Amino acid sequence: MTPAGSLLAGTGLRKAYGPTTALDGAEFSVHPGEVVALMGPSGSGKSTLLHCLAGIVRPDAGFVGYDGQDLTGMSDAERSALRRTDFGFVFQFGRLVPELTCLENVALPLRLSGVRRRAAEARALEWLERLKVEDVRTRRPGELSGGQQQRVAVARALVTNPRVIFADEPTGALDSLNGELVMDLLSDAARKAHAAVVLVTHDVRVAAYSDREVVMRDGRANDMAGAI
Amino acid sequence: MSIGHTLLGLLEAGPRHGYDLKRAFDERFGQDRPLHYGQVYSTMSRLLKNGLVEVEGIEQGGGPDRKRYAITDAGVTDVERWLAQPEKPEPYLQSTLYTKVVLALLTGRDAARLLDGQRAAHLRLMRGLTERKRGGDLADQLICDHALFHLEADLRWLELAAARLGQLAKSVGS
Numbered sequence: 001m002t003p004a005g006s007l008l009a010g011t012g013l014r015k016a017y018g019p020t021t022a023l024d025g026a027e028f029s030v031h032p033g034e035v036v037a038l039m040g041p042s043g044s045g046k047s048t049l050l051h052c053l054a055g056i057v058r059p060d061a062g063f064v065g066y067d068g069q070d071l072t073g074m075s076d077a078e079r080s081a082l083r084r085t086d087f088g089f090v091f092q093f094g095r096l097v098p099e100l101t102c103l104e105n106v107a108l109p110l111r112l113s114g115v116r117r118r119a120a121e122a123r124a125l126e127w128l129e130r131l132k133v134e135d136v137r138t139r140r141p142g143e144l145s146g147g148q149q150q151r152v153a154v155a156r157a158l159v160t161n162p163r164v165i166f167a168d169e170p171t172g173a174l175d176s177l178n179g180e181l182v183m184d185l186l187s188d189a190a191r192k193a194h195a196a197v198v199l200v201t202h203d204v205r206v207a208a209y210s211d212r213e214v215v216m217r218d219g220r221a222n223d224m225a226g227a228i
Numbered sequence: 229m230s231i232g233h234t235l236l237g238l239l240e241a242g243p244r245h246g247y248d249l250k251r252a253f254d255e256r257f258g259q260d261r262p263l264h265y266g267q268v269y270s271t272m273s274r275l276l277k278n279g280l281v282e283v284e285g286i287e288q289g290g291g292p293d294r295k296r297y298a299i300t301d302a303g304v305t306d307v308e309r310w311l312a313q314p315e316k317p318e319p320y321l322q323s324t325l326y327t328k329v330v331l332a333l334l335t336g337r338d339a340a341r342l343l344d345g346q347r348a349a350h351l352r353l354m355r356g357l358t359e360r361k362r363g364g365d366l367a368d369q370l371i372c373d374h375a376l377f378h379l380e381a382d383l384r385w386l387e388l389a390a391a392r393l394g395q396l397a398k399s400v401g402s
Contacts, residue, residue: 041387041391184362204350204351204354204379204380204383204384205380207354208354208357208376210355213347213348213351215344215347
């Protein structure tokens with residue numbers, strides 16, 4: 001069962017890739033409007049936990065609950081649909097579609113959900129403005145700096161008003177100043193929208209933008225809320 | 229921080245009263261530790277005695293000290309010398325944290341838990357500084373960044389120590 005008030009929670013999660021145990025009974029929960037940093041050394045299972053929570057990877061054992069639903073019991077198609085409507089993703093490298101303009105990139109998740117082009121692009125422009133990159137709307141990702149690309153990627157993640165944002169090393173490819181700008185905008189936008197953020201990072205300065213940190217070690221998650 | 233040199237530096241812009249100097253100091257450098265009036269006046273007395281400032285005028289009535297101080301040529305030279313002198317880097321070789329970790333291992337206590345608790349405390353402080361930085365002006369941002377980079381260095385050490393606890397336990401036990 002999920003902790004009271006949490007929007008997304010994983011309990012007793014186990015996952016192995018061949019002989020390698022990635023998750024060994026991991027526990028995690030996040031509330032609406034909360035930014036939780038998932039930290040730990042390389043290979044500790046951070047990304048696997050994020051993928052399980054997002055329904056990208058099915059755990060070998062354990063339970064992922066999202067808003068009263070059992071994510072682990074859903075079919076692939078159901079989980080895909082949920083990811084499109086309720087979840088947003090930001091990765092280390094923007095992963096924008098190189099052939100599309102920035103405006104089209106941000107509008108893409110809405111278009112895939114059946115929103116008409118004009119309405120989708122109007123909303124996309126609003127998000128580009130909020131992320132302070134509206135001036136690059138007609139340009140393609142290849143013409144942008146890393147910091148600009150990442151802000152466009154954040155706009156794309158938020159355009160559907162997701163209830164959970166999964167950010168996997170979102171500033172990993174950026175210098176300090178751009179990294180902070182992205183975190184500032186991402187955490188601010190998420191809190192205003194009352195969205196939960198699962199933030200995987202090894203950078204403590206990025207983790208300082210979170211409300212709470214959970215430290216992964218050997219496939220186990222240690223919630224530091226109660227640490228002295 | 230050398231309060232004397234900082235006050236001298238503030239005087240370079242023009243003569244000021246003691247209370248005015250305190251206000252200028254607190255505004256720019258005293259966010260967490262504002263100066264006491266007593267500190268200002270004892271420092272100014274010392275600077276006066278050493279010929280680095282002079283009394284330009286005294287106002288009648290008002291507060292206890294209405295002296296208006298001005299920096300002397302010797303004072304300007306002193307500020308110049310202080311600014312040009314690099315600060316001594318502090319390598320923290322006698323780290324309390326290191327001592328605590330070794331003692332925990334020596335006495336069979338949970339050193340990993342100690343490191344986790346320290347990480348949480350550091351991150352809590354970093355959150356506060358990050359929040360203050362977000363709402364602050366450029367001067368606030370630079371002050372907070374300086375503290376944040378130092379805390380980050382500590383945290384990197386904590387991570388490294390956590391990764392090497394097994395090795396350290398063996399070496400401490402041998």
